[in-house]
Amino acid sequence: MSMPKFIKPIVLFLLCLPLLVIAQDFSNEDYIYLKRHEYIKIKLAKNNFNIAKNISEQAEYLTAKKLYFANESIGYDSFTSIENIDAYTHLPSANKNIKVDYIETKREFDNGIFYSDQESKNFTFPAVTKGAITNLNYTEVLKDPRFLGLFRFGTFVPTKNAKLTIEFPKNVTIGYIDFNTKDIPLKFEKEETKSSNIYTWSVDNITGFQGEELSEAVLYYLPHIIVYIKSYELKGKTYNVLNDVKDLYKWYASLVKQIDEKSLENVYAISDKVTKGLTSNRDKAEAIFNWVQDNITYVAFEDGLGGFIPRSASSVCDKRYGDCKDMANLLYEMYKHVGIEAYRTWIGTRDRPYSYLEVPTPMVDNHMITTAIVENDTIFLDATDSYVPFGMPSAFTQTKEALLGIDENSFKLIKVPVQDINKNVTTIKSDFSIENGTLKVSEQRDLTGYEKVDFISDYTYKKDDKTEEEYLNTTLSLGNNKTKYSNISKKNFDNKATALVLNYDLSIDNYAKTVADKTYINLNIDRVLAKSKIDIKDRKYSKKIDHKFKKTYTTTFNIPEGYTVSHIPKDLKYENPEYGYTITYTQNNDQIIQKKTIYINTLSVQNKDFETWNGFIKSLVKAYKKSIIIEKNQ
Numbered sequence: 001m002s003m004p005k006f007i008k009p010i011v012l013f014l015l016c017l018p019l020l021v022i023a024q025d026f027s028n029e030d031y032i033y034l035k036r037h038e039y040i041k042i043k044l045a046k047n048n049f050n051i052a053k054n055i056s057e058q059a060e061y062l063t064a065k066k067l068y069f070a071n072e073s074i075g076y077d078s079f080t081s082i083e084n085i086d087a088y089t090h091l092p093s094a095n096k097n098i099k100v101d102y103i104e105t106k107r108e109f110d111n112g113i114f115y116s117d118q119e120s121k122n123f124t125f126p127a128v129t130k131g132a133i134t135n136l137n138y139t140e141v142l143k144d145p146r147f148l149g150l151f152r153f154g155t156f157v158p159t160k161n162a163k164l165t166i167e168f169p170k171n172v173t174i175g176y177i178d179f180n181t182k183d184i185p186l187k188f189e190k191e192e193t194k195s196s197n198i199y200t201w202s203v204d205n206i207t208g209f210q211g212e213e214l215s216e217a218v219l220y221y222l223p224h225i226i227v228y229i230k231s232y233e234l235k236g237k238t239y240n241v242l243n244d245v246k247d248l249y250k251w252y253a254s255l256v257k258q259i260d261e262k263s264l265e266n267v268y269a270i271s272d273k274v275t276k277g278l279t280s281n282r283d284k285a286e287a288i289f290n291w292v293q294d295n296i297t298y299v300a301f302e303d304g305l306g307g308f309i310p311r312s313a314s315s316v317c318d319k320r321y322g323d324c325k326d327m328a329n330l331l332y333e334m335y336k337h338v339g340i341e342a343y344r345t346w347i348g349t350r351d352r353p354y355s356y357l358e359v360p361t362p363m364v365d366n367h368m369i370t371t372a373i374v375e376n377d378t379i380f381l382d383a384t385d386s387y388v389p390f391g392m393p394s395a396f397t398q399t400k401e402a403l404l405g406i407d408e409n410s411f412k413l414i415k416v417p418v419q420d421i422n423k424n425v426t427t428i429k430s431d432f433s434i435e436n437g438t439l440k441v442s443e444q445r446d447l448t449g450y451e452k453v454d455f456i457s458d459y460t461y462k463k464d465d466k467t468e469e470e471y472l473n474t475t476l477s478l479g480n481n482k483t484k485y486s487n488i489s490k491k492n493f494d495n496k497a498t499a500l501v502l503n504y505d506l507s508i509d510n511y512a513k514t515v516a517d518k519t520y521i522n523l524n525i526d527r528v529l530a531k532s533k534i535d536i537k538d539r540k541y542s543k544k545i546d547h548k549f550k551k552t553y554t555t556t557f558n559i560p561e562g563y564t565v566s567h568i569p570k571d572l573k574y575e576n577p578e579y580g581y582t583i584t585y586t587q588n589n590d591q592i593i594q595k596k597t598i599y600i601n602t603l604s605v606q607n608k609d610f611e612t613w614n615g616f617i618k619s620l621v622k623a624y625k626k627s628i629i630i631e632k633n634q
Contacts (some may be wrong), residue, residue: 024205026158030066033159034058034133038151042168044232047239051142061132070128074121074138079147082121083139089125090133098126145229145241146251146362153184153201153223154209163202164225170197171233175242177358178225186223201225215541216604217351226354228361245360249403249411252308252346256405260312264333267313271334281340285374285381286390288334290496292383296330297321310344310368325368327383332370341373345380346403347416349396350544356401356413369397371404371414380416387453389496392419395450395547399603421548421601424449427499432523432557434512439479441506441525446499450547455500456493472504479508479525517634518566522627523555523594530624533617534610543605543613553596562633568592569626574619576612578602583623592628 026032035058043050061067076082087100103123125134142148151164168174176199178186184203191198209222229241240247274291275284299321310329316322317330328344335342348354348365356364369382380393380402388394393416404412427446432439447455455475463471469485484507491501506525513520528551534543559565565587573582581598598620605613 024158024160024207026160026205027062029158029208030063031059031061031069031157033155033157033162034060035161035163036155036159037161037163038165040148040164040166040227042145042166042172042174042229044169044172047234049145049229051145051148053140053142055136055138055140057134057136059134061128061130061134064130067128070125070134072123072125072136075118076120076140077118079142079144081141081143083141085121085136085138087123087125087134087136087138089127090135091127091129092131092133100125148227148229148361150224150226150363151201153181153186153203153225154206155222156210157208159206159208161202161204162206163200164227165198165200166227167196167198168229169195169232173230173232173243174199174227175230175360176225176227178223179219179353180221180223181225184223212539212541214543214545216544217353219351220353221541226359226361226363228359242360245356245403245411245413248356248360248362248364249405250409252403253405253408253411255309256344257408258309259329260315261333262312263314264337265314267317267330267333268337270317271337274334275338280375281338282374284338285335285340285372285379286497288338288340289331289381289383289390292327292331292334293386293496295320296327296383298327298384298386299323308362324382324384328368328370328381331372331381331383335370335372343371343404343406343412345369345371345405347397347400350398350400351396352400356403365403367397369393369402371402378414385453387456387496389449389453392423392449393417395419395453398547418603419449419547421550421599424451424547424549426451426549426551428526428551428553428555430525430553430555432521432555434519434521434560437509437512437514439506439508439511439521439525441479441508443478443504443506445502447502448499449549451549452500454546472502476526478506479511482509482511483507483525517632519563519630519632520627521557521630522625523557523592524596524624524626526553527621527624528598529617530621533614534605536610536614539607539610542607543610545600545603545605548599548601548603550597550599553594555594555596557592557594557628559590559592559630563630564633565592565628566631567627567629569628572619572623572626574616574623576616578605578609579613579616581616581620581623583626585628 035056037056039054041052041054059069072087074082085103089098091098100123103121106120106122128134153162166174184206186201186203189200191200206223209218211218230243231238231240242248270291271288274287278284278287296316297320300323310325311322313330313333316326322330332342332344345368346365347367347369349367352364352366354364369380372379372381379391380397382388382394382397385394397416398418400416402414402416404414406412425448428443430441430443432441434440458475459471468488472485472488473483486505486507488504492498493500508525568585568587571584574580579600579602581596583594583596586593
């Protein structure tokens with residue numbers, strides 16, 4: 001970009017040293033970005049914003065191994081439009097440019113979206129081969145000043161130069177906050193013209209960021225920045241856009257005012273019917289929550305402002321489906337009718353690493369729930385999670401900041417608590433015996449809290465056409481590859497208030513090992529966490545844990561007639577505030593009883609704790625290998 005002569009001297013701020021960046025060698029890569037640039041230009045005419053993003057990307061294919069990157073898709077929705085697409089492939093060997101001659105517009109859906117306003121421009125760069133350089137330039141027009149979005153300095157492949165520039169009138173104030181940039185040489189420049197300020201952030205030679213199994217969401221570690229319009233001034237008066245969380249809530253409250261609150265007779269009738277005969281607010285709140293969970297099907301809508309404004313409670317109740325905000329609003333109306341204190345609540349899931357105070361923009365949240373105050377307890381209610389019991393928030397909202405809408409002008413911020421480990425318990429009771437060399441096991445599992453929620457969710461959505469035995473074999477992975485299940489039963493599958501009870505019998509061939517007169521039996525047929533060691537050398541990001549949990553085992557081995565016990569393992573334990581186990585063995589007449597407890601009391605294992613975690617896993621695996629030994633009587 002050529003600079004106008006009247007630009008004042010540049011004031012240069014360095015957010016990260018060093019000044020000189022040694023050129024990164026990306027020669028071993030298959031595909032890299034040579035540049036990813038975004039130029040946001042904000043214009044203001046009276047009280048109306050005109051905002052356009054000019055986006056320019058250039059990529060090089062260093063090998064022919066990943067030519068699928070030639071398939072390009074540019075997404076947009078009701079808040080944006082895409083204009084002036086210029087895309088072509090440059091072939092340096094022939095010094096030739098070949099333009100993209102066909103661009104297809106598609107409506108974007110996925111399996112989780114009932115209706116979406118998202119569309120995309122799709123095309124394929126022509127003649128892509130080793131050495132080819134693809135070029136893409138287009139304009140994205142923003143129709144709402146609240147949606148400037150974010151810019152990623154890093155992406156899944158290396159980038160030679162990433163740059164974000166925002167030009168805005170001098171009577172406009174912008175805010176910005178960068179994330180995960182302390183380890184990259186990010187430069188920040190300020191420029192000034194007669195009428196505008198220009199901010200530029202740039203970084204050279206940034207490596208690719210690949211996701212890792214069970215890591216936090218990408219925004220927790222990807223270097224990126226969020227920019228937003230705070231306010232503007234006209235004729236001596238300041239108008240806030242998103243100066244702080246008050247402005248964000250003011251906008252949300254204005255959307256709530258657009259809810260159609262008429263014709264609620266059916267909603268009220270169902271509320272009365274569901275709570276008939278109940279006297280306490282807690283019982284009423286639970287009954288209504290269970291009804292919404294059981295009778296309203298969750299579907300996702302992404303439809304412009306329709307993705308932000310809840311549909312009327314009467315419509316949701318009549319149609320029996322809705323998205324998160326629709327279900328939250330229905331709960332709110334039903335609770336209000338029966339006299340329960342409740343609030344519509346905006347919240348971000350754990351995929352969003354932001355705070356309302358830090359990021360007062362729509363980027364901060366992506367979900368809506370209901371908060372009820374019942375007998376002085378604050379209860380976060382998410383009916384989109386069909387299996388979570390009343391009184392527990394959905395697991396993916398734990399730790400998150402919730403924005404409670406009190407009235408048109410006031411709100412409250414509250415953090416969703418992490419659920420105690422003792423609310424998420426699996427209790428396993430097993431009875432072992434040996435019959436003709438085959439291990440026979442009769443087992444019962446009682447699952448509570450998120451342990452139950454996870455099992456039922458997986459069973460409902462992942463079982464598909466598997467038999468009960470096939471599903472349990474792949475899910476529980478008990479014993480060895482010869483384990484057979486029979487007499488499988490489930491209790492309280494649909495009863496959220498009580499533990500899910502699984503019963504089954506196992507027959508495991510080639511499990512007990514006999515050498516001469518000694519038989520070795522390992523009582524640890526369930527080796528949970530055994531494969532959870534972290535690759536310290538290659539892993540970059542923290543390990544995410546969905547919820548705290550505890551598993552308790554009581555395993556009874558019936559000593560066969562004509563045998564005596566010659567060896568019982570010593571008691572073992574690993575104690576840490578965040579994870580650990582205890583295993584004890586006792587003999588009681590003709591039985592050996594193993595008691596085992598394994599617990600995870602954290603939601604994340606940070607990099608600095610990888611070695612400690614691996615020490616725990618190593619100790620646990622070693623404990624799993626301990627066997628009892630019985631000998632045939634002479």
